[in-house]
Amino acid sequence: MKVIIQHINKKICIIFLLISAFPFFLTAQIYDTLEDLRDGNVYLTIKIGEQHWMAENLNYQIKRGSSCYADEKQNCNTYGRLYSWDVADTVCPAGWHASTQNDWQQLINYFGGTESAGMHLKLKSPLWKNQNPDDDNSSGFSAIPGGKRNHFNHSQSLGYYAYFWIADYSGEFAWCAFISCTGKNIEFTSIPTVSGLSIRCVKN
Numbered sequence: 001m002k003v004i005i006q007h008i009n010k011k012i013c014i015i016f017l018l019i020s021a022f023p024f025f026l027t028a029q030i031y032d033t034l035e036d037l038r039d040g041n042v043y044l045t046i047k048i049g050e051q052h053w054m055a056e057n058l059n060y061q062i063k064r065g066s067s068c069y070a071d072e073k074q075n076c077n078t079y080g081r082l083y084s085w086d087v088a089d090t091v092c093p094a095g096w097h098a099s100t101q102n103d104w105q106q107l108i109n110y111f112g113g114t115e116s117a118g119m120h121l122k123l124k125s126p127l128w129k130n131q132n133p134d135d136d137n138s139s140g141f142s143a144i145p146g147g148k149r150n151h152f153n154h155s156q157s158l159g160y161y162a163y164f165w166i167a168d169y170s171g172e173f174a175w176c177a178f179i180s181c182t183g184k185n186i187e188f189t190s191i192p193t194v195s196g197l198s199i200r201c202v203k204n
Contacts (some may be wrong), residue, residue, distance in 0.1 A: 028138040046140035052203035079146035082196030092201035098167035129159040149196030
């Protein structure tokens with residue numbers, strides 16, 4: 001009996017250590033929904049740590065500054081719209097804002113840092129080409145590879161990269177977060193603000 005109790009106590013200690021080191025294992029992926037009253041679109045949302053993120057890319061059409069990948073409407077239905085950076089602060093529903101550097105930093109820290117956070121954010125889906133087998137979407141963030149529209153107005157990288165604008169000001173170039181199909185990490189780079197990227201909204 002004493003041996004059994006010691007074995008149980010050892011398991012409890014291991015579980016406690018895992019939870020302490022990797023709190024994202026507690027993410028239950030319990031989704032809520034958000035209706036955008038401007039157009040009736042309904043989005044899944046997810047609480048990650050103390051943040052509430054959209055679990056889908058924004059798909060709100062505006063007259064200037066947004067488009068579908070390769071100008072095909074079906075791509076908007078699947079991947080959301082691509083936006084130029086200058087409209088990022090204006091397109092999220094009331095009570096929500098386009099993700100900022102601080103938002104991304106909190107998210108990345110919650111999942112162990114830039115070297116591994118990407119695999120916890122990617123949806124396991126055939127939408128990704130050559131997807132990393134370790135991707136688990138344990139966050140519920142459900143990143144998909146919507147590609148981008150580059151500064152020459154050419155659509156590229158569908159299936160291979162997910163790009164998200166960071167709403168903080170940066171001049172003619174702005175920062176974005178991106179995740180590749182094969183990588184486990186998240187990277188940041190500056191890109192011309194006239195480019196078209198996905199937007200994820202965060203609750204205020």
